[in-house]
Amino acid sequence: MLPIWRLQVPRVAGFKNALRKTLKRGILFFYSIGEIILDKVFHFRSPRENYVCDAAVIWCFDHRFDVVFRNFLERIYVMNPDVIKIAGGSKCLASPGNDVERDFILNQIRTSMRLHATKRVLLMAHSDCGAYGGLAAFGNDAQREADHHQRELAQATKNLLTAIPGLEVRSYFMDFEGVYDAQVSRGARSQAD
Numbered sequence: 001m002l003p004i005w006r007l008q009v010p011r012v013a014g015f016k017n018a019l020r021k022t023l024k025r026g027i028l029f030f031y032s033i034g035e036i037i038l039d040k041v042f043h044f045r046s047p048r049e050n051y052v053c054d055a056a057v058i059w060c061f062d063h064r065f066d067v068v069f070r071n072f073l074e075r076i077y078v079m080n081p082d083v084i085k086i087a088g089g090s091k092c093l094a095s096p097g098n099d100v101e102r103d104f105i106l107n108q109i110r111t112s113m114r115l116h117a118t119k120r121v122l123l124m125a126h127s128d129c130g131a132y133g134g135l136a137a138f139g140n141d142a143q144r145e146a147d148h149h150q151r152e153l154a155q156a157t158k159n160l161l162t163a164i165p166g167l168e169v170r171s172y173f174m175d176f177e178g179v180y181d182a183q184v185s186r187g188a189r190s191q192a193d
Contacts, residue, residue, distance in 0.1 A: 056122070057081045082112040084112075125171075125173050154171070
C-alpha cells in the first residue's frame with residue numbers, strides 16, 4: 001500500500017471555500033478534521049543521496065529547445081546539471097534589466113556550488129529569444145543575431161568570472177538547426193559548418 005501524506009493545516013476562516021475551489025480544479029485532496037490528506041497521483045523513486053553537479057546551466061525557459069537541450073547536455077557528459085532557468089538565460093549576466101536579475105543568478109550559482117560542489121558553469125543563449133526581442137529585433141538576420149549572442153555570452157562570461165573567480169565557464173548558442181560553441185570565432189564556426 002502506498003503511503004498517504006498528511007499535511008496539518010490550521011483552521012482559518014474561508015478554508016472550506018478555498019478547499020472547494022481546489023477540488024473543482026481537479027486536484028485530489030481529502031479533508032478530514034483539520035488536516036488535508038494528499039492522494040498520491042504519481043509514483044516514482046528518486047535517489048536520496050546527494051550528488052556532485054557536473055555543471056550549473058544558465059538557460060532560458062523557452063520550451064521549444066527542451067529536447068535538444070537535454071540531448072546536448074548528455075552529449076557533453078553533463079548528467080547531473082543544476083539547471084537555472086530564467087527568461088533570457090545568460091542575458092541576466094551580460095545585460096540585465098537591473099542588478100536584481102544578475103544578483104539572483106549569481107546567488108543561484110553560489111548555492112549550486114555550496115550544495116553540489118559545482119565547479120563548471122554553462123552559459124546558454126538561443127535564437128528567437130523573446131527576452132532579446134526575438135529574431136525580429138535583429139531584422140530577421142540570423143547571422144546578426146548569432147553575432148550579438150556571441151558577444152553577449154562573452155560579456156556574461158567576463159561578468160561571471162569577475163563575480164566568482166576560478167569557475168570553468170563554457171558558452172553555447174543554440175538555433176533551430178544546432179548548438180554552437182560561442183567561444184569559437186565566427187570564422188572558425190563557418191569553416192566547421
